[in-house]
Amino acid sequence: MSSYESSRNGPDYERNGERGENEYDGPPGMDANGIIESNWEEVVDNFDNMNLNEDLLRGIYAYGFEKPSAIQQRAIIPCVKGMDAIAQAQSGTGKTATFSIAILQQLNVNHRETQALILAPTRELAQQVKKTQHQNITT
Numbered sequence: 001m002s003s004y005e006s007s008r009n010g011p012d013y014e015r016n017g018e019r020g021e022n023e024y025d026g027p028p029g030m031d032a033n034g035i036i037e038s039n040w041e042e043v044v045d046n047f048d049n050m051n052l053n054e055d056l057l058r059g060i061y062a063y064g065f066e067k068p069s070a071i072q073q074r075a076i077i078p079c080v081k082g083m084d085a086i087a088q089a090q091s092g093t094g095k096t097a098t099f100s101i102a103i104l105q106q107l108n109v110n111h112r113e114t115q116a117l118i119l120a121p122t123r124e125l126a127q128q129v130k131k132t133q134h135q136n137i138t139t
Contacts, residue, residue, distance in 0.1 A: 040083075043073045050076055056104050069094035072101070080105050096132045 044050050047060055047068055068076065072094045075087050079102030087095050103116045120126035 040074055040078050042077055044068070044077055045073055050080075052080075052101070052105055056101065059104075060101065063097075065097070071095060072098045075099075076101050076105075079103075082106075096129055100129070100132050 045068065047057060047065065050068075052060070070093070071087055071089045075085055075098045079085050079099060087098060089095055099118075103118070107115050118126075118129055120129055
């Protein structure tokens with residue numbers, strides 16, 4: 001496995017290493033400093049270089065994304081290629097957008113039957129997924 005350091009922004013990460021009282025340490029495989037363990041070596045630091053559909057790219061930029069997060073740089077391509085993936089990261093790192101982009105890339109808009117099924121463990125997460133996939137992302 002390789003380790004990559006992700007860049008973190010925002011007030012929680014600009015305290016010179018001091019942890020906030022509610023700050024989460026992160027799941028196994030990713031520490032609080034943003035080290036990502038992966039067996040996927042390819043890192044794509046730009047949505048334009050991911051070979052995504054033009055309509056999907058327009059939707060990504062319309063949604064407000066400018067540059068893929070660390071997890072998106074490493075997980076979108078293997079997911080689009082149909083590889084199994086487990087992505088554990090702190091809240092707000094772009095996991096939902098990662099798998100949403102991968103699914104939308106693979107959809108054939110000319111087929112009317114079900115092409116993807118997303119299961120979520122909570123109603124809140126299901127609503128977040130629905131919002132992410134329907135707001136400004138068009139094909």
